[in-house]
Amino acid sequence: MNFENLKRLAQLMTEHGLSELEVEDPEGRYRLKKAGPEGRVIEGPALSAPGPGASAPVPAAPAPGLHEIKAPLVGTFYRSPKPGADVFVETGDRIGPEKVVCIIEAMKVMNEIKAECEGEIVEVCIENGQPVEFGQVLFRVRKP
């Protein structure tokens, strides 16, 4: 990717007060858009549900300053290695990247999910035994 070009395009926008810029040439295609009150685009998918049976998840905005551990696959979420056993982690626990935080069962396979980050568990977002979809937030972590 040509970052030099991108930078120059962004500068050009600032210099000339542009809110949107699209360039397409033999090298590629670029589309830039400035944030700001005037930059709101009304066009495009609205948030309102179009009909009955609507169920598309609206991703919640992440809490500021918190890291999210997300489900890397779809399956059933388990907080402990087996029924009755202690949970892998609890809120308040300090964790490291290698720490197993939960299991996601998919097709009878128990997949151990590692934290892959350092910090303190501040929220467990899913109840034990509940299904999770890809990308769903499992835990929130305050990084040190």
Next chain:
Amino acid sequence: MNFENLKRLAQLMTEHGLSELEVEDPEGRYRLKKAGPEGRVIEGPALSAPGPGASAPVPAAPAPGLHEIKAPLVGTFYRSPKPGADVFVETGDRIGPEKVVCIIEAMKVMNEIKAECEGEIVEVCIENGQPVEFGQVLFRVRKP
């Protein structure tokens, strides 16, 4: 990427008060948009024609400071009372509100159209014998 062109496009926008600009030529495609209150993206009817046979009239912006005499009905526009006779008005003529400026024929009826304004005819917009639709500009008048 041709930054020189982009810069010149951006300058052109500033000079002429453009809010959006799109250019497509053999070298590529450019789309620029200015920030600011006029930069809101309005969904809905674009200016481009959607299909073949498009023919909806795009109203021309009135020249600043000029008054327009518009067709009050649909029919055929005649500049003189009968073939071969002198025209009712010519550019440069000073007119008053009661001055008949043309005839519009509809269903064999010759409807005399009065100026309904004062001033000087600066443009005759329709040729003799041409059909006109409702609201079409017939004459432009500079008011005193």
Next chain:
Amino acid sequence: MPRTDSKTELTPPANERPPMFSRILVANRGEIALRVIRACKELGIETVAVYSEADAGAIYLQYADKSICIGPAPAAKSYLDIARIISTAEITDVQAIHPGYGFLAENSHFAEVCRSCNIQFIGPSPEASRAVGDKVRARALAIELGIPVSPGSDKPVADEKEAVRIAHEIGFPVMIKAAAGGGGRGMRVARNDVSLVSNLYAAQAEAQAAFKDPSVYIEKLVEHPRHVEIQVLGDEYGNLVHLGERDCTTQRRHQKLVEESPSPVLTEDLRRRMGECAVRFARAARYTNAGTVEFLVDDDGNFFFMEMNARIQVEHPVTEMVTGIDLVKEQIRIAAGRPLGYRQEDVRLRGAAIECRINAEDSMDGFRPSPGLIRRFILPGGLGVRVDTHAHAGYTIPPTYDSMIGKLIVHRPSREEALLTMRRALEEFVVEGVQTTIPFFLDLFSNAQFLSSDIDTNFVETYLGKRG
């Protein structure tokens, strides 16, 4: 789907067949203007669309070969102004005018002006239009032809005494109707002498107020009536066929909301008899082009002639779906002097079709019109779904005209399947920015009484009353 290669009885010699029109003016707006433009495009005919300032810039105008602004928003100065429309026809050099429905469609004076200007009016002759348009004449003609009408006074009742005499003759319950009436005003039901007398005066007062004419007449009330109408087509050579029925029992304040074909209550025998009556009536009125004969049908399968509509109807698509016949193309072909090309026995009804009128009205608030900008508009699609609409995301519904923004039509092998397809199509239909009748239909298509068609023309009002 009848093919045009089958033989007919009555046709002009091949060398005398007039040529097809090369250019037509569409004297209407919105979805029916688009419907006519579509038919013309497929027939290779150029179109001239007319529009008022309220419709300037509408996308459907761009599908016409030419579009001409004819006046300001009020219909009286644009779509209803005969001079402006004829003048446009002359400057654009068209050979024919299609009036759509509403506006000038059943104005026999307009048809006469067209004729005097040597422009073909796409519809019945002014004479036929007048003959079927006058309710008293039409009823008399039906009686003369032996077509059942509901018994009644046939002319305004002079006084209370005559009213009671007639009511006893035909039997209670009776309907008191304003002679000049329409739209339900001046209409009263009486079930005994006492209510007859009191309602007689009330109806006369209402009629006077509404139509400046206190005349009322009396008809036997058809109880639990269903509105069933027969589509007819007739050419210039005396060929007349009917294309089955449309059941329009689902109405609110005499406005049709749902139409279907076939009717869930017609037997094959009843269909044949009603069809024969419709054709007999049209033939006697020397009716040509597309027309609709309306009947009421009671619980016992008796049917009663109401009136004939001398135009293409809003609900024509359900007939198109079950017959495969393009009614608007047929109108144009007939007006151009082409013979029908098929006989009654060639017409086959296949499957079941249902139409919902999608209006920009708030069905949660008394069907109050809801004009404005449509921000989002996602049409249903897929197998068995047809949509006729001039609207789209970004279209602004002007407040000036009627509130219909489209028609959703489904066609499936059986009524049961059609109902299911309609429901899922309604669920898919997304309109944001204005209120529509879609939520009303979603309710309706979950109502057991409606689904089993155990209804009469009062159903929707009763249902809404219960719901509200």
Next chain:
Amino acid sequence: MPRTDSKTELTPPANERPPMFSRILVANRGEIALRVIRACKELGIETVAVYSEADAGAIYLQYADKSICIGPAPAAKSYLDIARIISTAEITDVQAIHPGYGFLAENSHFAEVCRSCNIQFIGPSPEASRAVGDKVRARALAIELGIPVSPGSDKPVADEKEAVRIAHEIGFPVMIKAAAGGGGRGMRVARNDVSLVSNLYAAQAEAQAAFKDPSVYIEKLVEHPRHVEIQVLGDEYGNLVHLGERDCTTQRRHQKLVEESPSPVLTEDLRRRMGECAVRFARAARYTNAGTVEFLVDDDGNFFFMEMNARIQVEHPVTEMVTGIDLVKEQIRIAAGRPLGYRQEDVRLRGAAIECRINAEDSMDGFRPSPGLIRRFILPGGLGVRVDTHAHAGYTIPPTYDSMIGKLIVHRPSREEALLTMRRALEEFVVEGVQTTIPFFLDLFSNAQFLSSDIDTNFVETYLGKRG
């Protein structure tokens, strides 16, 4: 439109009929996911839609009862990931999976995993899928059943000498084909000994590069071939019918662009014989559910078996229009163990249907994909028009998957009328923001050679070459 009340020969006892599914997972995206959801809604079956992050927020997902994100944009980690899909099926407790077309639709391993997990795969059994999916086995089976195939080497040619011997045996021109091939790679035509030898090496090199397997075989070249395929449906009780043909001769680089039914070149006799061959093949392969047998047809009306596709095809709507049969519902019913409910003689073809694939591709620039935001999207409508699309104004076409954004299908009483309806529908179809194949189709539907269907599978490339 066959009704389900006609009698069949082979049905299970009424008391042994398995219940209909109550919940199905749709293992696909875009228009075919929406197509399956529509069918389920009409059958009263709940749906679970799966989607990748690239499709998050798509409107069609909201028509499903539940939608589950299964992975990131790349198909290998979402729509092609068997474990993720099965895992979703388990957590959502569905009884069956509809694979749509593409992705896992013809993956017999996936069908096996479904079976082992006690989930009904909506399609043929893994055994039947494998039997028809292996080109060499399928060809051998066709020969065994007396179904015409184009003469050829039937197995990879050892060397130049063998190639020449076989070419002389079957006669020039011949086609050299990669054994592992597909999509036109490793395919060469030879018209004499010299070009055979040089093309043999070139094809082997191409095959090695493309498939890591240099094996090629030789077949007689069918000149001026038309691609005509037969739709079959088979239930679990041995009932098998064919639903007529689809003519898919209009292709570009082996990608179908236009499909129609009936084929403009098939006689009633040829249709019957091809249909019988297709059913015979399916029966021998113990094929159930919906499948398609592809043939080439030459100028003289000879037909040659090519292969059988073990899935619902993109172009299935044209068959639905002419037969009135909802193929996706039939797939679901068959998978649920329901008998077909009609026999071959109950299947009637009515009128003519044509489909255009509307792709987000710039047909002015080598059909380069054109993903991005659709700013404006106005669908054609009216009589005879069906649109299957998941797109709408405001929808962003992800660059990750195929470029098809919808299918435009028309159905009219005759091919001539269908062509006219298609042209006007294409003219109405407004897409702004991305380039589409609509301008290409508008050109095509004005081309005399195409309109008269005087074409073969090379037509589009020749035509584009001339046009360019």
